[in-house]
Amino acid sequence: MHSIEGSLQVxxxxxxxxxxMQGRIPDFFALARFVGELTVNGIVFATDLEGVLDLLFSRTEGNDDDHAVALCRFLSPIVVAPEASQCLEALSIVGRIENVLEEDAISQKIQHAGAGFVSQTPHAFASVEQRTEVYGFGQEANDYGDFNEERKESDARETVLHYCREQTSHFLLSRNVTQAEDSFQKLPSRDRHHLVARLVSVALSSDDCSDTTLVVSLFSLQSVRSLCQSRNSFVKGFEAEIVMLEDTALDVPLAYRRMATMLHASGLTQNVVEDLASRITIKENSARDRLLEEYLSVGRDAGDTAKSETAYDDNDGLVSEFEENVDIVGDADGQVSGSDEGAPSVECAFAY
Structure with missing residues (x-):
């Protein structure tokens, strides 16, 4: 290792x-992620982290939310790396997280953080079976006691997740809301939250702000709202991304605004949104308050739009100001398109 890399490591x-050790939480979180990035780039090695990881895991098992968040920050750059599986194995992460999730006393925040974190990173594990064995994904509360049944359940869940990934990619390419609505209808009610989660995740991380506008147009449909109401599909689908929203905002500065816009489009009540916001894995209330502030801002802006003057088209039909300003047009096939000329950005889609 070159001297500059060695100095950086130390x-x-x-x-x-x-x-x-000094309890400087903001620095603690930021440096946890930085050390994770150094690990991915081969500047910090597994042997250098033994003491640090021992303390992080022991305090997480002891129900310390701050150390659980720091652990997630540390792992964030690792699980998206091409060599994620090898790196996790070298750090013995899988077995350690299994021990954490087996603890009966851990808080719901830590449970949500762990489950939400790994549910978005299937490629970081050597196999679907390993992931299911450690985290219980794809298993119901009952103990089947039969390996074949568990394997079928795991395979079925992976099929659903694959379907959701495919349909989301197709939706963003075709911009066809009608076809996306059909995707929801084809899924059993118990699985619709997976499609919600995938759409929200992709919209949050996309470099194209119009992708969020597209998802908003889909969630705004009364038919989609009705389909997602029976099993709280919207709540379950939003939950994993909201839990990690503060971490996402480090890479996507407008993540809070995008999330608030999608929450408002889904028609969830303010009480439900407040409950979801309370699950953000930050001990202080600043992250929760930030999301609620954005959500209420979206609601106020939408209310102002509804009161403003409507425009008429050449046939004297009503055209909503939202369609006129954002320039979202649906054709006979449900195709959605948007022009950039004169249109506000998606983060301001409800703020004009």
Whole structure:
């Protein structure tokens, strides 16, 4: 290792340990992610992290939310790396997280953080079976006691997730809301939250702000709202992304605004949104308050739009100001398109 890399390794680890021991939480979180990035780039090695990881995991098992968040921040860059599976194995992460999730006393925040975190990273594990065995994904509350039944359940869930990934990709390419509505109808009610989760995840991380506008147009349909109402599909679908929203905002500065816009489009009540916001894995209330502030702002802006003057087309038919300003037009096949000329950005779709 070159001297500059060695100095960076020593300095970063020392600063990280100091922030952890002194309780400087913002620095603790930021440095946890930085150390994770150094690990991915081969500057920090598994042997350098033994003491740090021992402390992170032991305090997470002891129900310390701050150390659980820091652990998630550390793992964030690792699980998206091409060599994620090998890196997790070298750090013994899978077995350690299994021990954490087996603890009866851990808080719901830690449970949501762990489950939400790994549910979005199937490629980070060597196999679907390994992921299912550790985290219980694809298993019902009952103990089947039969390996074949568990395997069928796991395979069925993976089929649903694959369908959701395919349909989301097709939707973003075709921009066809009618076909996306059909995708919801074809899924059993118990599985619709997976499609919601995939759409929300992709819209949040997309470099194209019009993707969020597209998802908003889909969630706004009364037919989709009705389909997602029976089993709280919207709540379950939003939950995993909301839990990690503060972390997402580090890479996507407008994540809060995008999330608030999609929440408003789904028609969830303010009480439900407040409950979801309380699950963000930050001990202080600032993250929760930030999401609620954006959500209420979207609602106020939408109310102002509804009161404003409507425009008439050449046939004297009513055209909503939303359609006129954002320029979202649906053709006979349900195709949605949007022109950039004169249109506000998606983050301001309800703020004009």
């Amino acid at each position: 300095h970063a680890l020392r600063k990280f340990e100091d922030a952890m």
